[in-house]
Amino acid sequence: xxxxxxxxxxxxxxxxxxxxxxxxxxxxxxxxxxxxxxxxxxxxxxxxxxxxxxxxxxxxxxxxxxxxxxxxxxxxxxxxxxxxxxxxxxxxxxxxxxxxxxxxxxxxxxxxxxxxxxxxxxxxxxxxxxxxxxxxxxxxxxxxxxxxxxxxxxxxxxxxxxxxxxxxxxxxxxxxxxxxxxxxxxxxxxxxxxxxxxxxxxxxxxxxxxxxxxxxxxxxxxxxxxxxxxxxxxxxxxxxxxxxxxxxxxxxxxxxxxxxxxxxxxxxxxxxxxxxxxxxxxxxxxxxxxxxxxxxxxxxxxxxxxxxxxxxxxxxxxxxxxxxxxxxxxxxxxxxxxxxxxxxxxxxxxxxxxxxxxxxxxxxxxxxxxxxxxxxxxxxxxxxxxxxxxxxxxxxxxxxxxxxxxxxxxxxxxxxxxxxxxxxxxxxxxxxxxxxxxxxxxxxxxxxxxxxxxxxxxxxxxxxxxxxxxxxxxxxxxxxxxxxxxxxxxxxxxxxxxxxxxxxxxxxxxxxxxxxxxxxxxxxxxxxxxxxxxxxxxxxxxxxxxxxxxxxxxxxxxxxxxxxxxxxxxxxxxxxxxxxxxxxxxxxxxxxxxxxxxxxxxxxxxxxxxxxxxxxxxxxxxxxxxxxxxxxxxxxxxxxxxxxxxxxxxxxxxxxxxxxxxxxxxxxxxxxxxxxxxxxxxxxxxxxxxxxxxxxxxxxxxxxxxxxxxxxxxxxxxxxxxxxxxxxxxxxxxxxxxxxxxxxxxxxxxxxxxxxxxxxxxxxxxxxxxxxxxxxxxxxxxxxxxxxxxxxxxxxxxxxxxxxxxxxxxxxxxxxxxxxxxxxxxxxxxxxxxxxxxxxxxxxxxxxxxxxxxxxxxxxxxxxxxxxxxxxxxxxxxxxx
Amino acid sequence: xxxxxxxxxxxxxxxxxxxxxxxxxxxxxxxxxxxxxxxxxxxxxxxxxxxxxxxxxxxxxxxxxxxxxxxxxxxxxxxxxxxxxxxxxxxxxxxxxxxxxxxxxxxxxx
Numbered sequence: 004x005x006x007x008x009x010x011x012x013x014x015x016x017x018x019x020x021x022x023x024x025x026x027x028x029x030x031x032x033x034x035x036x037x038x039x040x041x042x043x044x045x046x047x048x049x050x051x052x053x054x055x056x057x058x059x060x061x062x063x064x065x066x067x068x069x070x071x072x073x074x075x076x077x078x079x080x081x082x083x084x085x086x087x088x089x090x091x092x093x094x095x096x097x098x099x100x101x102x103x104x105x106x107x108x109x110x111x112x113x114x115x116x117x118x119x120x121x122x123x124x125x126x127x128x129x130x131x132x133x134x135x136x137x138x139x140x141x142x143x144x145x146x147x148x149x150x151x152x153x154x155x156x157x158x159x160x161x162x163x164x165x166x167x168x169x170x171x172x173x174x175x176x177x178x179x180x181x182x183x184x185x186x187x188x189x190x191x192x193x194x195x196x197x198x199x200x201x202x203x204x205x206x207x208x209x210x211x212x213x214x215x216x217x218x219x220x221x222x223x224x225x226x227x228x229x230x231x232x233x234x235x236x237x238x239x240x241x242x243x244x245x246x247x248x249x250x251x252x253x254x255x256x257x258x259x260x261x262x263x264x265x266x267x268x269x270x271x272x273x274x275x276x277x278x279x280x281x282x283x284x285x286x287x288x289x290x291x292x293x294x295x296x297x298x299x300x301x302x303x304x305x306x307x308x309x310x311x312x313x314x315x316x317x318x319x320x321x322x323x324x325x326x327x328x329x330x331x332x333x334x335x336x337x338x339x340x341x342x343x344x345x346x347x348x349x350x351x352x353x354x355x356x357x358x359x360x361x362x363x364x365x366x367x368x369x370x371x372x373x374x375x376x377x378x379x380x381x382x383x384x385x386x387x388x389x390x391x392x393x394x395x396x397x398x399x400x401x402x403x404x405x406x407x408x409x410x411x412x413x414x415x416x417x418x419x420x421x422x423x424x425x426x427x428x429x430x431x432x433x434x435x436x437x438x439x440x441x442x443x444x445x446x447x448x449x450x451x452x453x454x455x456x457x458x459x460x461x462x463x464x465x466x467x468x469x470x471x472x473x474x475x476x477x478x479x480x481x482x483x484x485x486x487x488x489x490x491x492x493x494x495x496x497x498x499x500x501x502x503x504x505x506x507x508x509x510x511x512x513x514x515x516x517x518x519x520x521x522x523x524x525x526x527x528x529x530x531x532x533x534x535x536x537x538x539x540x541x542x543x544x545x546x547x548x549x550x551x552x553x554x555x556x557x558x559x560x561x562x563x564x565x566x567x568x569x570x571x572x573x574x575x576x577x578x579x580x581x582x583x584x585x586x587x588x589x590x591x592x593x594x595x596x597x598x599x600x601x602x603x604x605x606x607x608x609x610x611x612x613x614x615x616x617x618x619x620x621x622x623x624x625x626x627x628x629x630x631x632x633x634x635x636x637x638x639x640x641x642x643x644x645x646x647x648x649x650x651x652x653x654x655x656x657x658x659x660x661x662x663x664x665x666x667x668x669x670x671x672x673x674x675x676x677x678x679x680x681x682x683x684x685x686x687x688x689x690x691x692x693x694x695x696x697x698x699x700x701x702x703x704x705x706x707x708x709x710x711x712x713x714x715x716x717x718x719x720x721x722x723x724x725x726x727x728x729x730x731x732x733x734x735x736x737x738x739x740x741x742x743x744x745x746x747x748x749x750x751x752x753x754x755x756x757x758x759x760x761x762x763x764x765x766x767x768x769x770x771x772x773x774x775x776x777x778x779x780x781x782x783x784x785x786x787x788x789x790x791x792x793x794x795x796x797x798x799x800x801x802x803x804x805x806x807x808x809x810x811x812x813x814x815x816x817x818x819x820x821x822x823x824x825x826x827x828x829x830x831x832x833x834x835x836x837x838x839x840x841x842x843x844x845x846x847x848x849x850x851x852x853x854x855x856x857x858x859x860x861x862x863x864x865x866x867x868x869x870x871x872x873x874x875x876x877x878x879x880x881x882x883x884x
Numbered sequence: 885x886x887x888x889x890x891x892x893x894x895x896x897x898x899x900x901x902x903x904x905x906x907x908x909x910x911x912x913x914x915x916x917x918x919x920x921x922x923x924x925x926x927x928x929x930x931x932x933x934x935x936x937x938x939x940x941x942x943x944x945x946x947x948x949x950x951x952x953x954x955x956x957x958x959x960x961x962x963x964x965x966x967x968x969x970x971x972x973x974x975x976x977x978x979x980x981x982x983x984x985x986x987x988x989x990x991x992x993x994x
Contacts, residue, residue: 026961027939030960031931033959036958037954037956037958037960038913041913041917061931066932069932070935070939
C-alpha cells in the first residue's frame with residue numbers, strides 16, 4: 004500500500020466534504036432500514052420494528068461526529084472556518100480593526116526599523132581582510148568596567164615583544180600637520196607605527212607600507228597619503244611616490260598611497276578624517292615615555308580566541324607592574340574585538356530609539372488588547388450563548404486568538420512597509436556616527452525580527468482577551484445580557500481596571516520618553532550658553548624646526564594674537580590647547596596638602612592651556628575670583644582656574660579660592676593656586692561637564708592649539724585677514740578647520756540632536772497611541788451604558804447631568820491611573836539614574852507634564868462618548884436591547 | 885449494551901470486519917449480522933464502532949466501497965477486501981492464532 008494513501012484520502016475528504024457527509028448519512032439510513040426489515044421479518048409490527056431499529060442503532064449524529072473527527076485533517080477545515088469567521092467579525096467592526104492594525108503596524112515598524120539600525124551596526128563588516136582577528140587594546144582601571152585609556156609608548160613596545168597571541172600590533176595618534184609648498188595647508192593626519200598597516204592588512208594602491216627599515220634608519224621622515232589627499236593635492240599622480248613633501252617644515256618622503264575609502268577605524272579620535280600617515284618610530288626612554296597617547300589595534304594569530312588574548316594581555320600587565328614599581332599599578336590591559344567595539348558603542352547610542360520603538364509596540368499591543376478586552380466583555384453574552392449551544396472552550400479560545408492573529412498578520416504587512424519607509428528616512432537623516440557603514444538593508448534578520456515582533460504583539464494583544472472569553476460563565480453571561488439595566492458589577496470592575504491600567508502605563512511610558520528626551524536636550528542646551536556664533540575657531544599646529552622650544556611657540560602666539568586683535572571688529576583673540584566640547588587631555592592632581600599614595604588611583608581631570616583672552620572669547624561666565632591676566636603668563640606654573648564641577652567635587656560647600664593643586668605621583672614641579680572658578684564648559688557634547696582645570700597657555704604652549712577670535716556682535720570674521728597675519732609670521736603654517744564655535748558645538752552635538760528629534764517624534768506618537776487607546780476603551784464603556792443612560796434621561800435627567808456623570812467617572816479613573824503611573828515613573832527614574840549617570844534627575848515637572856498630557860488626552864477621549872451619551876434618545880436606547 | 889455480550893478487544897474489530905468480507909462484498913448492516921452469526925450471537929458490533937471502523941479501514945486502503953443494490957432492493961454501500969486488505973487479514977489471523985495459543989497455554993498451566 005502506498006504510504007501516501009491515507010493522506011490522499013484525507014485530502015480528498017477535505018475537499019469533498021459534503022459528498023462524503025451525504026454518503027455517510029445515506030449509508031446509515033440504509034442500515035436502519037435494513038434493520039427495520041430484519042425486525043419485521045422477526046415478527047415485529049411495522050411501527051415496533053421502526054422504533055426498535057432506531058433504538059438499536061443509537062445516536063446517529065454521534066456516529067457521524069466520530070467518523071468526521073477520525074479524518075484528522077478536520078482541524079484544518081475548522082481553522083479555515085475560524086479564519087473566515089474572524090475575518091467577518093473584523094470586517095464588521097471596521098473602525099476597531101483599522102485602529103488595531105494601524106497602531107500595531109506603527110509599533111512593529113518603529114521597533115523593526117531601529118532594530119535594523121542596531122543590527123546593522125553590530126554586524127557592520129570591517130573593511131579589512133579577516134576582520135574577525137582584529138581587536139583594539141586599551142588600558143583600564145582594574146576595577147572599572149569600561150575605560151578607554153590609550154596606551155603609552157612602552158606599552159606598545161612591551162606588547163610587541165611579549166604578546167604571543169598577537170600576530171601584530173599597531174599604534175597611532177591623530178595629529179594636525181602643516182603641509183608646506185606653494186600654499187601652506189593644514190591637514191589632519193596621524194602618527195602611526197609600521198605595525199599599524201601590517202595589522203590592518205589593506206594593501207596600498209601605489210607604493211608600499213612602512214617597513215621595519217624605515218624605523219631603523221636615520222630617515223624616519225616617511226609618509227603615506229590617503230586617496231583623498233592624493234587626488235586633491237597631487238592630482239592623482241602615481242609619480243609622487245618617492246617625492247618629498249614638507250610636513251611641519253621638514254621634508255618627508257612619500258612611500259605609499261592607500262586606496263579609496265581606507266580609514267583607521269577606532270574609538271580613539273576615530274571620527275576625524277585622516278589625510279596622511281606619518282611614520283611613528285617608538286623608542287624606549289623617549290620624552291613622552293609615560294603619556295597615555297596611543298590608540299592601538301592588534302591582529303590576533305589565527306586560531307587564537309579573544310578570551311585567550313585578553314588573558315595574556317592581563318598577564319603581561321601584571322608582569323610589567325611587578326617588574327617596575329614606576330609602571331602603572333592601577334591599570335591593566337583589556338581588549339575587545341574591533342567590530343564589536345565600534346558597533347557596540349554606536350548601537351548603544353541609538354538604543355534609546357529602540358527603547359522608544361519598543362514602547363510604541365507595547366503601547367499599541369496594549370491598546371489592541373484593551374480594545375479586544377472591551378469588546379470581549381461586550382461579547383460575553385454572545386460567547387455564553389455559543390457555549391450554551393455546545394461550543395467547546397478550546398474553540399472559543401481559538402476563535403479569539405484567530406482574530407488577533409489576523410490583526411497581527413495585517414499589522415505585520417503594514418509594519419513591513421513602514422520599516423522600508425523608515426529605513427529610507429533614517430538613511431537620509433542619521434549622521435555617519437550612528438549609521439552602519441554598510442547602510443540599512445532589508446535582510447533575513449529584519450524579516451525575522453518583524454515575524455518575532457508580530458508573534459509578540461499577537462501574544463500581548465490576543466492572550467488576555469482569549470482567556471477572558473474562554474472563562475466566560477454561561478449562566479451569568481446570559482443573565483448579564485438579559486438584565487442589562489446596567490453593566491454587571493464584574494464587567495464594570497474589569498473595565499475599570501483596564502482603563503486605570505492603561506492610563507498608568509501611558510503615563511509611565513510617557514515620562515520615560517520625556518526623561519530620555521530631557522536628558523538629551525539638557526546636554527544639547529547647556530552647550531549653547533556660550534558666545535557661539537560670534538567666535539571663530541581655527542586649528543594652528545605650531546610645529547617644525549623653528550618651534551622646538553616653548554619660548555619660540557610663545558613668541559609666535561604673542562605675535563599672532565596681537566595681529567588678530569588689531570584687526571577691525573575683533574573683540575578678543577585667544578589661544579587654547581582644547582576647544583569646548585571637542586574632547587581634550589587630562590591629568591591627575593593632588594589637592595592641597597594631600598600626600599601621594601601609590602595604592603590609590605587618582606581620577607583623570609580634564610585640562611586645557613589657555614591665554615587670558617580665552618574666557619571672554621568663548622563668553623564663559625566667571626563664577627568666583629578672576630580669570631588669567633598677562634602677569635600670570637610671565638610667572639610659570641603659579642595659578643589655575645577651575646570649573647564649577649571641579650570646585651563642587653573637591654571643595655564642596657567651601658571656598659576653593661586660594662587652595663592649591665599639585666601634580667599627582669611626584670607632587671613636585673609646581674603648586675598652583677586656584678584663582679578663579681568659571682561656569683562649566685563641557686568637554687563632550689554627550690556628557691555633562693566633568694571637572695576641568697585651566698592653566699595659563701604659556702606654561703606648556705602645546706604645539707597643536709586653537710586660535711579663537713571673538714567678533715563684535717554681527718561683524719563677520721575676517722578670515723582672509725587672519726590668514727594674511729599668519730602668513731606674515733610664517734608661510735609654512737596654515738589655519739585648519741576654520742569654523743565658528745557654534746559649528747563646533749553643532750558637529751559635536753549633531754548625533755545627539757538627530758537622536759533627540761527622532762525621539763521627540765516617537766514621543767508624540769506614544770502620546771497619540773495612549774489617547775487613542777483611552778478613547779477606544781472609554782467610548783466602548785459608555786456605549787455599553789446607553790440603556791442605563793436612557794433610563795436616567797427617561798426619568799428626567801438633563802443631558803448636562805449625563806455629561807457630568809460620564810466625566811466624573813472618567814476623571815476618577817484617570818486620577819487613579821495617574822497616581823499608579825507616577826509611582827512607576829518615579830521607580831523607573833531611580834533605576835535609570837543608577838544605570839545611566841548622565842540621566843537627568845527625576846523631576847516632578849516632567850511627570851506633571853506627562854500627567855497633564857495624559858489627562859488632556861483622557862478628557863478628549865471621554866468627551867466624545869460623553870457627547871454621544873447626551874444625545875441618547877431614551878426611547879431608542881431602552882428599545883435597543 | 886447487554887451485559888452478556890463480550891466487549892471486543894481493542895483492534896480485533898478491524899480483524900473481524902476484514903474476516904467477514906473475506907468471501908463476498910457486504911454492506912454495513914450485513915457485516916454486523918455476519919459477525920453476530922459467526923460468533924454464535926456472542927459478539928454484537930455497535931454501529932457506533934462499526935462505521936468509524938469501516939471508514940478507517942477504507943482510509944488505510946484495506947477495503948474499498950461502492951454503491952450497489954441489496955438483496956431486498958435497497959441502495960446500499962458495499963464493502964470489499966482489497967489485495968492489501970487480504971494480506972492484512974492473513975497476517976492478523978496468523979498473529980491472532982499465535983497470541984491465542986500462547987494465552988491458552990498460560991491459562992491451562994496449573
